[in-house]
Amino acid sequence: xxxxxxxxxxxxxxxxxxxxxxxxxxxxxxxxxxxxxxxxxxxxxxxxxxxxxxxxxxxxxxxxxxxxxxxxxxxxxxxxxxxxxxxxxxxxxxxxxxxxxxxxxxxxxxxxxxxxxxx
Amino acid sequence: xxxxxxxxxxxxxxxxxxxxxxxxxxxxxxxxxxxxxxxxxxxxxxxxxxxxxxxxxxxxxxxxxxxxxxxxxxxxxxxxxxxxxxxxxxxxxxxxxxxxxxxxxxxxxxxx
Numbered sequence: 001x002x003x004x005x006x007x008x009x010x011x012x013x014x015x016x017x018x019x020x021x022x023x024x025x026x027x028x029x030x031x032x033x034x035x036x037x038x039x040x041x042x043x044x045x046x047x048x049x050x051x052x053x054x055x056x057x058x059x060x061x062x063x064x065x066x067x068x069x070x071x072x073x074x075x076x077x078x079x080x081x082x083x084x085x086x087x088x089x090x091x092x093x094x095x096x097x098x099x100x101x102x103x104x105x106x107x108x109x110x111x112x113x114x115x116x117x118x119x
Numbered sequence: 120x121x122x123x124x125x126x127x128x129x130x131x132x133x134x135x136x137x138x139x140x141x142x143x144x145x146x147x148x149x150x151x152x153x154x155x156x157x158x159x160x161x162x163x164x165x166x167x168x169x170x171x172x173x174x175x176x177x178x179x180x181x182x183x184x185x186x187x188x189x190x191x192x193x194x195x196x197x198x199x200x201x202x203x204x205x206x207x208x209x210x211x212x213x214x215x216x217x218x219x220x221x222x223x224x225x226x227x228x229x230x231x
Contacts, residue, residue, distance in 0.1 A: 009159075043207075043225045044222060044223070044224050045211075045222035047219055050218065091162065095218055106164045107164070107220060109161035110161050111161045112161050
């Protein structure tokens with residue numbers, strides 16, 4: 001079974017600064033997907049960024065980037081130029097790729113990190 | 120835009136009551152999921168469904184059942200609500216061919 005651990009229950013950052021959220025995971029799989037989801041105070045969860053394990057290049061989406069260290073089973077999220085709208089709970093999540101003839105499966109989530117951006 | 124809606128934002132029920140949580144998606148997604156979210160535990164999968172009338176247990180199915188009679192609707196049923204089922208419940212949906220899950224706004228259920 002896979003496990004995902006986020007060791008930072010809460011983080012804070014000043015507006016325009018950079019913050020890094022940590023995530024580690026445990027799996028015996030060689031191929032898989034990793035995700036960061038954002039849950040703003042209004043509670044609708046949205047996907048921020050994804051990483052395929054077979055890709056060495058770290059994923060980037062505008063101000064969001066990841067540091068994927070496969071051997072260390074580490075997957076951190078860096079938010080550059082933090083904005084007030086980045087205030088949210090962030091979840092790291094793991095997914096196995098589909099086996100033949102099956103669909104994409106379930107997400108395994110970490111505990112979440114509450115990020116507060118201060119003006 | 121994909122829209123996933125849940126029947127209630129807040130719900131208060133008494134111990135022993137039968138509770139129905141409804142989820143509807145409007146993008147013809149094959150897959151639908153029910154998670155519960157608890158502080159310090161993140162989200163945990165209760166049940167999921169890949170097709171109408173199909174269901175599979177997730178990590179914590181005990182005390183819950185589900186129903187999927189139509190493709191767009193996935194219901195979570197608490198047969199006899201207990202206080203330890205007080206939680207936030209999130210529904211999600213996805214295409215058969217996609218890893219991306221779209222979430223509803225959640226239902227905060229309190230069982231007293």
